[in-house]
Amino acid sequence: MSDILLSLSGVHTHIGSYHILHGVDLSVRRGKVTMLLGRNGAGKTTTLRTIMGLWRASAGAIALDGRAITDAATPDIARMGVAYVPETMGIFSQLTVRENMTLATANGRFDETRLEETFGFFPVLKTKWNDRAGLLSGGQKQMLAIARAIIERRRLLVVDEPTKGLAPAIIDHLIEAMNRLKQAQTTILLVEQNFHMARSVGDDVAVMDDGVIVHRGAMADLAADEALQQRLLGLNLASHQ
Amino acid sequence: MKFLRGRFENVDWPACAVLPVFMLAALPFMNVPTWLTLTIAGAAMGMMLFLMASGLSLIFGLMDVITFAHGAFISLGAYLAVEVARALPGLIADPSWSAALLVLAAALALAIVVTGAVGWLFEAVIIRRVYGSHLRQILITVGGLIVAQELIIVFWGANPIPLQKPAAMRGSIVIAGAAIEVYRLVAVALGLVICIALQFVLARTRLGLVVRAGVENIEMVEALGFRVRRLFVGVFVAGTALAGVGGVMWGFYQGLVTPAIGPEMMILVFIILIIGGMGSIGGSLVAAILVGLMTNYSGFLAPKLALGSNILLMVAVLLWRPRGLFPLVKS
Numbered sequence: 001m002s003d004i005l006l007s008l009s010g011v012h013t014h015i016g017s018y019h020i021l022h023g024v025d026l027s028v029r030r031g032k033v034t035m036l037l038g039r040n041g042a043g044k045t046t047t048l049r050t051i052m053g054l055w056r057a058s059a060g061a062i063a064l065d066g067r068a069i070t071d072a073a074t075p076d077i078a079r080m081g082v083a084y085v086p087e088t089m090g091i092f093s094q095l096t097v098r099e100n101m102t103l104a105t106a107n108g109r110f111d112e113t114r115l116e117e118t119f120g121f122f123p124v125l126k127t128k129w130n131d132r133a134g135l136l137s138g139g140q141k142q143m144l145a146i147a148r149a150i151i152e153r154r155r156l157l158v159v160d161e162p163t164k165g166l167a168p169a170i171i172d173h174l175i176e177a178m179n180r181l182k183q184a185q186t187t188i189l190l191v192e193q194n195f196h197m198a199r200s201v202g203d204d205v206a207v208m209d210d211g212v213i214v215h216r217g218a219m220a221d222l223a224a225d226e227a228l229q230q231r232l233l234g235l236n237l238a239s240h241q
Numbered sequence: 242m243k244f245l246r247g248r249f250e251n252v253d254w255p256a257c258a259v260l261p262v263f264m265l266a267a268l269p270f271m272n273v274p275t276w277l278t279l280t281i282a283g284a285a286m287g288m289m290l291f292l293m294a295s296g297l298s299l300i301f302g303l304m305d306v307i308t309f310a311h312g313a314f315i316s317l318g319a320y321l322a323v324e325v326a327r328a329l330p331g332l333i334a335d336p337s338w339s340a341a342l343l344v345l346a347a348a349l350a351l352a353i354v355v356t357g358a359v360g361w362l363f364e365a366v367i368i369r370r371v372y373g374s375h376l377r378q379i380l381i382t383v384g385g386l387i388v389a390q391e392l393i394i395v396f397w398g399a400n401p402i403p404l405q406k407p408a409a410m411r412g413s414i415v416i417a418g419a420a421i422e423v424y425r426l427v428a429v430a431l432g433l434v435i436c437i438a439l440q441f442v443l444a445r446t447r448l449g450l451v452v453r454a455g456v457e458n459i460e461m462v463e464a465l466g467f468r469v470r471r472l473f474v475g476v477f478v479a480g481t482a483l484a485g486v487g488g489v490m491w492g493f494y495q496g497l498v499t500p501a502i503g504p505e506m507m508i509l510v511f512i513i514l515i516i517g518g519m520g521s522i523g524g525s526l527v528a529a530i531l532v533g534l535m536t537n538y539s540g541f542l543a544p545k546l547a548l549g550s551n552i553l554l555m556v557a558v559l560l561w562r563p564r565g566l567f568p569l570v571k572s
Contacts, residue, residue, distance in 0.1 A: 052464055078466035090461035092454045103454055103465050108447045148465075 002066060005030040005187050006051070006156055011060035013043075013050045020046045022211040023060065028156065028204075031185040033178070035198045035219055037233060038208035044191040045087055047208070048160050051189075052084050053077050065155065081155035087164060087191075089145040093134030097125055097144055100133050104148040111152075118147045121177045139170035146177065156187045163194040175200045195233070199223040207232045256566040259558075260527055267538045277419035279537040285425030287533025288432025289490045293506055294513040294525045295439065296483030302456045302520025302569055303476050306368055307375055310382040311510065313389030314360060314481045315503030318352040318488020320393060323402050323498050325351055333407055341407030345427070345493075352485035360481025364474055372473075386504060393500045401499045404492050428490055435486065436526055443522065452476065456520060456569055512551050516558045518565030527566060 006028040013021040021043050028034045036044050049055045051062060053074040062070045069077050078084070083104075092100055101115075102108055119126045122143040128136060133144060142162050149157050163171045171194065178201040181188065192198045198205070202219030215222070215232050222228055268276050297311045325348040326333050332340040367385055371377040405411075410424045443449035455462045455469060463469050484503075491506065492498045513532055517524025532551050539550035546553075558566060 054460060054464070073468070074460075074463040075466050075468045078464055084464045086461070086464070090458055090464065092457045092461070094457055095450070095454060099450055099454075102447075103450060103462070103467075106466075 003029055005065055006189065007061075007063050008047070008051070009061045009063075011047070011050060011062060012058045013046055013055055014058045015046070015055060020211055021050065021057075024208070024211070025213055026206050026216075028187060028189050030187055032203040033182050033188045033190060033201050033219075034204040034206065035202035036189060036191045036206050036208060037193075037195075037198060039234065040193075042208040043211040044208055045160055046211075048084070048086075048158050048189070048191060051077075051158060052082065081153075083149035083152075083154040083157050085145045085149050085157070085159040085162060087160040089141050091133045091136075091141045091144055093132065095133055096130050097128050097133055097136070098130060100144055101125075101148055101151050104151050106152055114151060114153070118151055121150070121180060122147050139166050139173075142166060142170070142174065143177075146174070150181065150186070154186070156189065157181070158189050160191045161193060162190070163192065163197050171197060195229070253567065256527075256562070259566060260530060263531060263534060267534070267542075270538075270542055274418035274420075275541070277417060278421060279541055280534065281419070281421050281429070282425055283534035283537035284530055285422075285428040285432075285533070286536060287530030288428050288436075289487060289494060290506070290509055290513055290533055291432055291487075291526050291529035292435060292490060293484055293487030294510045294517075294529055295435075295522055296480030296487070297510055298514055298517070298520055298522055298525040299452075299476055299483070300480040301514065302522070303452055303459075304368075304372070304473050305375075306372065306477075307378050308368065308382040308385075309379060309507065310363065310367075310385040310389060311481070311484050312503035312505075312507040313386050313393070314356045314484035315488040315491065315506055316390070316393055316498075316500060317356050317359065317503070318485035319404070319492030319495075319498045319502050320397050320402075320488075321352045321355055321485065322348040322489040322492045323397070323404050326404055333405055336408045338409045341409035344407045345410075345489075348489045348493075349486055352489045353482045356485025356488070357478045357482035360478045360484075361474065363481070364477040368477065390500050390504065397498075397500070399500060401497045404496055404498050406493050406496070410493075424494060428494065431486075431490065435483070439522055509551060512555045514565075516555050516565055518562075518568035520569045521565070521567040524565060524567030 004027045008024050008026040011021055011024040012019070024043070024047055026036070026047070036047065038044050046055065050057050053069070053072055057070050060070070061068060064077070064080055064082065067080075069080065092103070101110070124140055125144060125147055128140065133141065136144060146159065146162065149159070162174055166174070175197055178188070178190070182201060190198075190201070199219065205215070205217060205219040205222050206213050207215040209232070215228070222232075264280055267279070271279070293311075293315050297308065300306050300308060325344060329344055329347065332344045335341070363385065367381055368378070371381055406424050410427055413420045413422050415421070443453060451462060451467050451472060455472060459469050488503060492502065495502065509532055513525055513528040516531060517526070517528030531554065535550050535554050536547065540547045562568070
């Protein structure tokens, strides 16, 4: 079995007349957390949406576990075990928490053990089980979005900026949850602007700029190299402690 | 108590109060038997309008498709009722309830099958090409409506065709001094059955859950592994079949079927969709009954205003709630 679960080779994506991705090469190792970092507009979200088939790759190849998914439809990619948490969270606000979670199950029924594990990550969801999801706070919605992604055993979690707009305490809770998922050998591709989060959970890192990957390596190496961070991300780490 | 609070804390009480307040507001202007007669007549008309509008509401809510061709499916339903009546003249004249129900069931079943099948073809040939573009949807479905009307004339001719109700459903009964047409009661009963069935499917089944989620965010439904395209086809077929059911009931009610019987209803159907909140099934039910009541009350109190009364009603609702009484939430 290959070490690489997801690979993108020379992926280009056009949205209308705009050429967004200019040949993205990216590998996601099995059982590891790969961070995808970059400035706003670098193409991170487009990369995730292209992986999910929500936007078509105009050139290049995407493979999941060695199987080509470049032209696969979104539902088929999801059925192959890829869970997606979009930047907008994708919560169905008119449905209850339970209904949101039910939609993510394969046959409408919960595996009780898995459900209790998920409540272990996010206990607040148990108390809000029959509440309308639209009434949850921003942090609770993000927890629901991630809980929905992990309620079934998945091969890959694709998560887009889960900390966006959240309070520091909630971010710490999410970091803890991500680390527990990591300990359970879950493979995660995580787009993040919050460097504290990236440094806390990432094993590998890829940095994007202008629609291409400009840096690949270990997250620990990037976290240790402030000059590299400054060059790649324009970051002053002191402001992200 | 906590359970009840959870159930009702999200209810939009002002919007829910519109219907009873509207009914009671008409009471001081007439005596009780007249009010009862008009109210039940209005509710029955509303139920038939709901049957026609609910399909379009479902199609718009999930698929974001505006189809003017819906009127053609209503017409087709009415003409299929004509065919059933022609095929079963003995049962139409039979005064027993079993014969009447058999005729109605046959007409409804034929309408569901045929309008559903034509709807499936219409989605595959026409609608599928114009997803995401309202302007193109309007243009192509208006064209489809014209073609369908001409095809109806080819098959059934341009002249009005009489359509008798089954014998047991003719005449009136008197309740509390109010004369109520039997057929209207049948329409109310059928409308309620279909409304409850729709609500059951939407609220209690996995398919309904996917449809409700799809109304909010189709992309996310796809990302959860559901093939929305198939769902679209199913919803379009169900929507056109409901239009066919509405056409059958409206055809029997009118007693005369013309090629324009469906298109003529489209103004009221769109008024219902706008008042109820585009795409909301519950909103369509409330709005359809409101429109039915307004038609009957204004016809009695101010006949000269009757034609424009529903437009005035729509304007009043939109001034208060610009997105209708029960607007859908879309991501």
